[in-house]
Amino acid sequence: MAEGIFRDLIVRHGVQGVLDTASAGTVGYQAGSYPDSRARKVARRHGIDISARKAQGLDELDPGAFDWIFTMDSENYHDVRSRFPSDEDPPVYPVMYFVPGREWDDVADPYYGSEDDFLHVFRQLQTALGYIFQEISAGLVHDE
Secondary structure (H helix, E strand, O other), X not given: OHHHHHHHHHHHOOOOOOOOOOOOEOOOOOOOOOOOHHHHHHHHHOOOOOOOOOOOEHHHOOHHHOOOEEXXXXXXXXXXXXXXXXXXXXXXXXXXXXXXXXXXXXXXXXXXOOXXXXXXXXXXXXXXXXXXXXXXXXXXXXXX
């Protein structure tokens, strides 16, 4: 859902040629599978189509090729950071990092829950990604 929400922000703000996004799991056992039907349904209700997205594992990507990497929870945060050399300060942040007062909050995995749990996560991600988009966009203006 996060990639779909962020793609929607990119399109709505007309920065498709400037920003791009990708998503990956820290374990690749679901690689190649489509999003959960509950995630697709919740996203679709908010005008976002994620039905064509396929899961990929972080091992399929070069983490060093990204300017920003966001994780859903502290376990994934530490896992992703461990993939970088210990002398680097990688651009890895919790997805809630720019939400005031919620910087280190985890986003729960809704998989074992109900459609309402997916809706709750969708709303959390809408908020977090809105703040992230503002932060990244501000950097784009200063970089020009």
